[in-house]
Amino acid sequence: DDVWAVVDDHHLEGAYEFPDFRNALEFTYEVGELAEEEWHHPDIHLQWGEVRIEVWTHKIDGLHESDFVMAAKMDRCYEEYPEE
Amino acid sequence: DDVWAVVDDHHLEGAYEFPDFRNALEFTYEVGELAEEEWHHPDIHLQWGEVRIEVWTHKIDGLHESDFVMAAKMDRCYEEYPEE
Numbered sequence: 001d002d003v004w005a006v007v008d009d010h011h012l013e014g015a016y017e018f019p020d021f022r023n024a025l026e027f028t029y030e031v032g033e034l035a036e037e038e039w040h041h042p043d044i045h046l047q048w049g050e051v052r053i054e055v056w057t058h059k060i061d062g063l064h065e066s067d068f069v070m071a072a073k074m075d076r077c078y079e080e081y082p083e084e
Numbered sequence: 085d086d087v088w089a090v091v092d093d094h095h096l097e098g099a100y101e102f103p104d105f106r107n108a109l110e111f112t113y114e115v116g117e118l119a120e121e122e123w124h125h126p127d128i129h130l131q132w133g134e135v136r137i138e139v140w141t142h143k144i145d146g147l148h149e150s151d152f153v154m155a156a157k158m159d160r161c162y163e164e165y166p167e168e
Binding site: 021022025028029032033035036041043044045046047048 | 105106109112113116117119120125127128129130131132
């Protein structure tokens with residue numbers, strides 16, 4: 001999995017690539033729905049062809065198992081999207 | 085309009101506040117739909133309770149009338165959302 005990096009021992013940061021804006025937008029919305037289901041809300045930066053994510057656990061201001069679970073769920077969601 | 089600032093004579097930057105994640109997510113999606121309709125795609129940063137936007141015209145790497153039109157349309161869209 002090349003998407004994710006642990007940054008400053010504090011959060012996970014990942015970037016997903018898309019062939020256009022539309023796919024990036026739909027992915028953003030799906031991640032948002034997932035965030036509501038899991039009640040775990042990442043920061044999501046949407047731009048043409050890319051969605052960047054930062055996720056951490058606000059309550060402990062750091063990383064928890066649930067962050068890695070969210071990351072894995074986003075990865076699974078991304079598999080449904082076209083590559084370029 | 086307190087939302088928008090011109091930054092570095094290069095782009096518009098604005099932040100919209102929301103009472104929760106759900107409203108911020110729905111607004112993000114609406115702005116994305118608008119971006120596709122106008123074929124003018126801002127950067128959109130979604131987090132709990134806030135959506136930050138940067139918009140400029142890539143072709144001229146700066147500001148054009150269409151950026152201000154996009155900003156006004158986003159403002160109009162925001163009026164439909166609850167304040168807190």
